[in-house]
Amino acid sequence: MAEASAVKKFNFIIQAKGGVGKSFLTYLIAVKHEEDNGRTFIDVDSSTKTSTDQLRFLAHRDRRLAGIDLLDSYRKIARDRLFDSLQQLALLPNQTFYLDFGAPESEQIPALLTLDLDQDELKEFERYLNSEMAFHVVVAGGTAYTACMDYLMKIYKAVGCQFRIVIWINTNTFQTFPQQKEDLLGLASKCQLTVESFGDMEPNTELAHKIIRTMERGEGWDGIQSAGWFAKTKMEKMVRAISM
Template sequence: MKQVNLILQSKGGVGKSLFIWFVAQNQKEEKTNFIDLDESTQTSSARLGAVVGKDRVRSFKILNEYKKLEREKIISLFEGLAGAKSEKYYVDFGAPESAEFLSLLQHDVTADILRQELADLGIALRIFVVVAGRDALNSCVNYYTALSKELSGQFPLTMLVNMGTFGGIETAEKAVEKLKELGVDLKQFGDLGNGGAVKEIIDLIGQPDPDPATMGMISRMMYKKKQKEIDQIIA
């Protein structure tokens, strides 16, 4: 079975691109490929291509001219992945695309039917929903809750809490404890450290040929810690 991993959140600016960049670094020696569906920015394509090579990253549009998802477009994407060479994919959904994927499940194709159709194509789907803090927290959790309801346990669903968006580690840890009360499969990422380490890692993400060895020792240590977190999340 091919493994297809969806990165979703209908709220923009929560860290989906940050997460998938770290995944690309983690998977650059593997045969994993990446799909950028974020039509509004397409920031992932260039950044991921700099890590794994342009031939392993592809942009794909699933929204029509009215910014609505057509069932045929998402199905054709899955059909294309089923016939492609790679055995593992990560698909970066933009905020509008994420909202439309939820709408698809609510109004067009139920999760059990989608699971069966994907199984017939030889695809095992796994879904990650990124959750950020501060003003984004409520809308992020609401999206996760609505999606979880529609999925009805048909696909593995993981909440990814971006710890760097809560305004301090203590605030983030309190939020995580509250989120755990929801009984969700919850993983943490995104705390890039303090001071110069944050700047160096963020600068690295934007480089055309990112090499972690060019950073200072503290930054390299934090980067390696983040990579171990990604290992545990995507295992």
């Protein structure tokens, strides 16, 4: 497989609860690394293909944007297709990959990592690809919180012993739910999980709508620069806050 000196980094952005901000997080990461040709973004969402639309500003660049379809001929998710796709990605010269999983695809990951193979076998596959795998679980507050946390614990039980798990708190969804955030931070500390935050933006404001429209048009920094000083400044702040 890959040369020993070229460790491939696979970042799985996941959450079985839809509408919690996975694609928004992926967009912020893509904007941060828009000029880094060593990073590839993969849309693993067979239904909405949100990242494919929002990251169009990368489409004209070689090996920067691609998609993976995990559906078989019966339009059911074939979990083993993920391994074939990762092997193909590992052959590319790019080093870092971000895979934005749709909710249905995310839902299959715990089964993939418990029924189809175990942590030791996944670790063996990671070594075979000369890679590092990390699981980035997006968690939203409010009515989505319980479902998000249930999914987080499934991932923790499946891979928490041998793989890095990062909790990404969708900040604006916790604004009126401080107890949920406190409980989440307590659990993360107990389980020794890394916690990051993103999306510090007041929802349902003209600023938020302007940023969302920029994303929907598939625009990167050029579109952000033309969105006005306030939107540009806010986006720059959110992008700087992204740690990966």
